[in-house]
Amino acid sequence: MTQAAPKPKESLQESLQQVQRLLARHKLVEGLVHKQDMPKHDLVESLVHKQNLVELEQKLAQQHPADIAFILESLPPEDRLLVWGLIHTEVEGDVLLEVSDAVRESLLADMDREEILAAAEHLDTDELADLAPDLPQDVMHALIGGLEEEERAELQSALSYGDDQVGSLMDFDMVTIRDDVTLEVVLRYLRRFDELPHHCDKLFVVDNDQRLKGVLAIKKLLVSDPELEVAAAMAREVVSFNPDDDAGEAALAFERYDLISAPVVDSTNKVIGRLTVDMMVDVIREETDAEVLSLGGLKEEEDLFSSVWESAKNRWPWLAVNICTAFLASRVIGAFEHTIEALVALAALMPIVSGIGGNTGTQTVTLVVRGLALGQINASSARRLIAKEHAIALLNGVVWGGVLGFIAFLLYRDVHLGIVMAAAMILNLQVAAFVGLIVPLTMSKFGRDPAYGSSVFLTAATDSMGFFIFLGLATIFLL
Amino acid sequence: MTQAAPKPKESLQESLQQVQRLLARHKLVEGLVHKQDMPKHDLVESLVHKQNLVELEQKLAQQHPADIAFILESLPPEDRLLVWGLIHTEVEGDVLLEVSDAVRESLLADMDREEILAAAEHLDTDELADLAPDLPQDVMHALIGGLEEEERAELQSALSYGDDQVGSLMDFDMVTIRDDVTLEVVLRYLRRFDELPHHCDKLFVVDNDQRLKGVLAIKKLLVSDPELEVAAAMAREVVSFNPDDDAGEAALAFERYDLISAPVVDSTNKVIGRLTVDMMVDVIREETDAEVLSLGGLKEEEDLFSSVWESAKNRWPWLAVNICTAFLASRVIGAFEHTIEALVALAALMPIVSGIGGNTGTQTVTLVVRGLALGQINASSARRLIAKEHAIALLNGVVWGGVLGFIAFLLYRDVHLGIVMAAAMILNLQVAAFVGLIVPLTMSKFGRDPAYGSSVFLTAATDSMGFFIFLGLATIFLL
Numbered sequence: 001m002t003q004a005a006p007k008p009k010e011s012l013q014e015s016l017q018q019v020q021r022l023l024a025r026h027k028l029v030e031g032l033v034h035k036q037d038m039p040k041h042d043l044v045e046s047l048v049h050k051q052n053l054v055e056l057e058q059k060l061a062q063q064h065p066a067d068i069a070f071i072l073e074s075l076p077p078e079d080r081l082l083v084w085g086l087i088h089t090e091v092e093g094d095v096l097l098e099v100s101d102a103v104r105e106s107l108l109a110d111m112d113r114e115e116i117l118a119a120a121e122h123l124d125t126d127e128l129a130d131l132a133p134d135l136p137q138d139v140m141h142a143l144i145g146g147l148e149e150e151e152r153a154e155l156q157s158a159l160s161y162g163d164d165q166v167g168s169l170m171d172f173d174m175v176t177i178r179d180d181v182t183l184e185v186v187l188r189y190l191r192r193f194d195e196l197p198h199h200c201d202k203l204f205v206v207d208n209d210q211r212l213k214g215v216l217a218i219k220k221l222l223v224s225d226p227e228l229e230v231a232a233a234m235a236r237e238v239v240s241f242n243p244d245d246d247a248g249e250a251a252l253a254f255e256r257y258d259l260i261s262a263p264v265v266d267s268t269n270k271v272i273g274r275l276t277v278d279m280m281v282d283v284i285r286e287e288t289d290a291e292v293l294s295l296g297g298l299k300e301e302e303d304l305f306s307s308v309w310e311s312a313k314n315r316w317p318w319l320a321v322n323i324c325t326a327f328l329a330s331r332v333i334g335a336f337e338h339t340i341e342a343l344v345a346l347a348a349l350m351p352i353v354s355g356i357g358g359n360t361g362t363q364t365v366t367l368v369v370r371g372l373a374l375g376q377i378n379a380s381s382a383r384r385l386i387a388k389e390h391a392i393a394l395l396n397g398v399v400w401g402g403v404l405g406f407i408a409f410l411l412y413r414d415v416h417l418g419i420v421m422a423a424a425m426i427l428n429l430q431v432a433a434f435v436g437l438i439v440p441l442t443m444s445k446f447g448r449d450p451a452y453g454s455s456v457f458l459t460a461a462t463d464s465m466g467f468f469i470f471l472g473l474a475t476i477f478l479l
Numbered sequence: 480m481t482q483a484a485p486k487p488k489e490s491l492q493e494s495l496q497q498v499q500r501l502l503a504r505h506k507l508v509e510g511l512v513h514k515q516d517m518p519k520h521d522l523v524e525s526l527v528h529k530q531n532l533v534e535l536e537q538k539l540a541q542q543h544p545a546d547i548a549f550i551l552e553s554l555p556p557e558d559r560l561l562v563w564g565l566i567h568t569e570v571e572g573d574v575l576l577e578v579s580d581a582v583r584e585s586l587l588a589d590m591d592r593e594e595i596l597a598a599a600e601h602l603d604t605d606e607l608a609d610l611a612p613d614l615p616q617d618v619m620h621a622l623i624g625g626l627e628e629e630e631r632a633e634l635q636s637a638l639s640y641g642d643d644q645v646g647s648l649m650d651f652d653m654v655t656i657r658d659d660v661t662l663e664v665v666l667r668y669l670r671r672f673d674e675l676p677h678h679c680d681k682l683f684v685v686d687n688d689q690r691l692k693g694v695l696a697i698k699k700l701l702v703s704d705p706e707l708e709v710a711a712a713m714a715r716e717v718v719s720f721n722p723d724d725d726a727g728e729a730a731l732a733f734e735r736y737d738l739i740s741a742p743v744v745d746s747t748n749k750v751i752g753r754l755t756v757d758m759m760v761d762v763i764r765e766e767t768d769a770e771v772l773s774l775g776g777l778k779e780e781e782d783l784f785s786s787v788w789e790s791a792k793n794r795w796p797w798l799a800v801n802i803c804t805a806f807l808a809s810r811v812i813g814a815f816e817h818t819i820e821a822l823v824a825l826a827a828l829m830p831i832v833s834g835i836g837g838n839t840g841t842q843t844v845t846l847v848v849r850g851l852a853l854g855q856i857n858a859s860s861a862r863r864l865i866a867k868e869h870a871i872a873l874l875n876g877v878v879w880g881g882v883l884g885f886i887a888f889l890l891y892r893d894v895h896l897g898i899v900m901a902a903a904m905i906l907n908l909q910v911a912a913f914v915g916l917i918v919p920l921t922m923s924k925f926g927r928d929p930a931y932g933s934s935v936f937l938t939a940a941t942d943s944m945g946f947f948i949f950l951g952l953a954t955i956f957l958l
Contacts, residue, residue, distance in 0.1 A: 012854065013854060064735070066735040066736060070854075073853075073855055074855040074860060076860070076863055190701045191704075193702045195702060196698040199680075199737070201739075218697055222666070222669045222670065222672075223674060225670075255757075255764065256545040256546070260680075260739060277756055278734075281733075281756070282734075284764060288763075288767035288768070288770075289767070289849075292774065292849070293845060296774065296841055297838055298845060298846070304850050304855055305864075308870045308874060315842050318838070318842075319879065323831075323879060323882075323883065326831040327831065329831075333827040333830070334827040340823050344816045344820045345816070347812055347826040348809045348813040348816065350826075351808055351809060351812070351942070352808075356798070356801060356802060359797070359798060360794070360798065366771065367783065370768075375553075376552055376783055378496070381784070385783060385784075388790070391787045395787060395791055396791065396798065404802065404806075411813075467830075
């Protein structure tokens with residue numbers, strides 16, 4: 001990714017706006033030509049039209065692949081494909097790695113076999129492995145056929161791990177050295193490289209069987225006496241990972257120990273790859289993204305400009321579940337229709353009970369999900385947390401239930417109604433605390449992601465139980 | 480932060496559990512001694528009691544400051560303070576930097592002036608600046624008094640920027656070189672350092688006035704011919720930042736260009752500091768955290784084991800707002816009590832209309848907030864997005880409104896009720912799309928954080944308008 005340096009001073013927004021202006025001008029010209037019924041090949045020849053595209057192409061050639069990816073993501077589909085057609089083949093592979101999954105699909109769908117092969121040619125095996133799930137079968141076969149044996153083994157190894165495992169994120173660009181040479185020898189050895197791997201802040205010290213003995217930090221190499229042996233300068237306590245470790249845990253370790261790179265070793269301590277902080281930043285971004293999206297009721301990241309139909313598919317799974325739970329809550333109310341008929345004020349007050357229950361429960365869910373994600377909740381702290389959340393729910397219930405009960409009394413001049421309101425609030429907040437704790441804790445116990453679906457369960461419970469408690473108490477005490 | 484190497488194989492969870500076991504044993508012994516009414520000073524002398532604490536202290540001394548921070552965050556207050564008392568003074572400063580804001584407050588509250596001064600002694604000026612907001616005034620004065628003039632200037636500079644500005648995140652540990660020397664000279668110069676700054680992947684090349692001329696990547700230094708001049712080996716296109724740049728934008732640039740460190744320059748291009756990826760990872764984590772927390776209805780990160788009262792204070796601001804909006808929605812229903820009295824089925828159906836409106840609107844808000852955060856929404860794309868979201872809302876309204884209208888008809892055998900239900904759904908989903916778009920876009924236009932409060936506005940609108948539309952239509956067409 002060294003084709004074009006990132007532009008420091010010209011902001012990305014400006015680049016995007018320039019591209020948008022050039023696209024608008026291009027479309028204007030095309031529209032004018034169209035109106036005059038100029039035949040198609042004259043249009044292509046038309047000087048002004050051509051010049052526009054050349055300018056756009058030049059603009060794009062100056063951009064860093066990550067910036068091109070940003071521009072593509074920010075453009076609606078037809079503009080996106082026009083711009084994509086102007087990108088030079090050498091950077092296409094890097095751009096494909098940078099764009100979001102949804103946009104990558106739309107770009108690949110527009111490329112034929114030869115174009116994909118040409119773009120993939122410039123990629124490393126670990127990068128190929130990242131693209132693999134989105135590539136057509138026959139293209140993958142052709143790509144694997146073109147690899148050398150070692151590369152093929154690397155690709156197969158990378159493909160054999162799940163998305164959430166360290167093995168799928170490691171690369172194979174590492175520098176290994178022996179521990180019985182001097183630093184002077186290491187310096188001379190490094191000078192034979194054309195380029196060191198990206199994010200190379202340490203060299204891996206291995207024995208004859210490639211087993212990890214330690215790491216030599218580049219920082220250390222630079223300040224130490226060149227006569228020193230590697231064994232004397234290297235660190236023996238190394239944070240290393242196994243390929244089947246959880247990617248999220250690895251990212252937390254990178255964050256905690258401020259790592260730039262770390263070796264990946266197999267069960268015999270043999271070095272097989274390397275993790276770098278840039279991949280870990282992506283993991284952190286993706287994990288928190290997934291949390292936000294599932295809290296927002298979306299299945300996955302959505303291309304902002306995807307078709308209405310594509311977007312609807314992303315949103316329907318959660319909507320369908322929500323409609324079922326809303327229907328359930330509605331049937332609970334239906335069961336109390338006689339009560340409401342007798343005292344219609346209940347209809348106006350009941351959404352408050354269910355709504356506030358949902359809100360306080362969501363607060364509990366959010367905290368528990370985060371505590372679980374950071375590993376701060378275990379058996380010994382869970383019991384304490386449960387006691388605390390129920391205590392807060394009681395405090396909230398008494399305070400806010402009291403306030404709302406009093407308001408209900410003022411509105412309808414009915415002391416009993418006020419008391420029922422306050423009591424229902426207190427009870428429903430206990431339900432909210434209970435469900436808000438037990439659902440994520442249980443999901444986590446069974447190895448499921450606690451962020452996913454906890455809030456749906458929660459509002460299903462606080463709605464249905466809120467209506468049931470409030471209308472039930474009203475039926476008993478007010479009729 | 481090099482006092483103790485991170486333990487690679489022994490997981491953090493195991494360390495935490497060992498500490499918890501030692502604490503439990505300690506409390507058991509203390510409990511037993513207490514029962515026998517042993518006087519206080521005998522207790523302190525008690526061999527077994529002492530041995531327990533020694534074991535715990537040894538265990539903690541082996542931990543990396545980040546791991547100690549994790550353990551402290553995972554312990555309830557009384558255990559936390561006991562453990563904190565056993566931490567060696569040299570690492571206390573580093574641990575304070577690593578713990579969350581809430582836990583830091585609880586630790587500082589337990590320390591006296593001398594302890595804080597001793598802990599702060601081991602910190603760099605940029606680290607001091609991070610702690611400054613939590614330190615008592617007189618401690619800060621004493622600390623500033625103990626600094627050398629240059630350090631004092633650094634600290635004051637770091638303190639003069641807001642939390643969300645690059646200036647508050649930069650450090651001052653950088654290596655600058657001239658461009659007219661050979662790489663050999665640079666290598667010899669570096670060898671005079673005891674230690675290079677952490678995350679040092681590039682040297683900053685400056686002129687006599689400290690103005691940035693380029694950067695020399697360590698990678699490049701290692702592979703190039705030592706006879707080469709710096710000017711020939713350095714990169715001139717540099718991603719640099721200004722101290723008043725937005726921290727989130729800087730983090731996005733680090734992510735996009737896979738940076739490890741970058742220079743911070745003032746308006747005359749003079750190098751004044753350095754940003755490193757570890758700080759940027761913290762920024763990314765904090766920004767997404769803030770998004771998740773405000774979606775979950777919490778003011779800020781909460782210490783899992785803070786007192787009920789502290790927690791309640793964190794949760795009440797949003798609850799209070801929610802209670803107001805719930806009350807408003809309740810008054811809308813109150814205005815239609817006659818309609819509900821006449822047709823009580825409406826009471827059972829109305830929460831479906833408001834609930835599904837809230838859900839679809841939250842999906843829109845989530846996408847718009849993310850698009851804004853990533854800079855992918857601008858004036859030209861906003862119009863397109865508005866059209867798309869309204870189209871999806873129409874599709875959802877017709878499909879799901881139709882389904883629910885049909886169910887309403889089946890339940891109550893009333894064709895008109897079914898039609899009113901479907902129509903209300905279609906209209907309320909349009910309200911949801913409109914509010915879900917306009918609120919975050921407007922907040923962003925006026926420089927506010929769109930994540931904060933958008934969902935409260937949204938549910939206020941979808942609840943009140945949902946009830947109003949549904950009950951209004953029912954009053955007109957069903958009575």
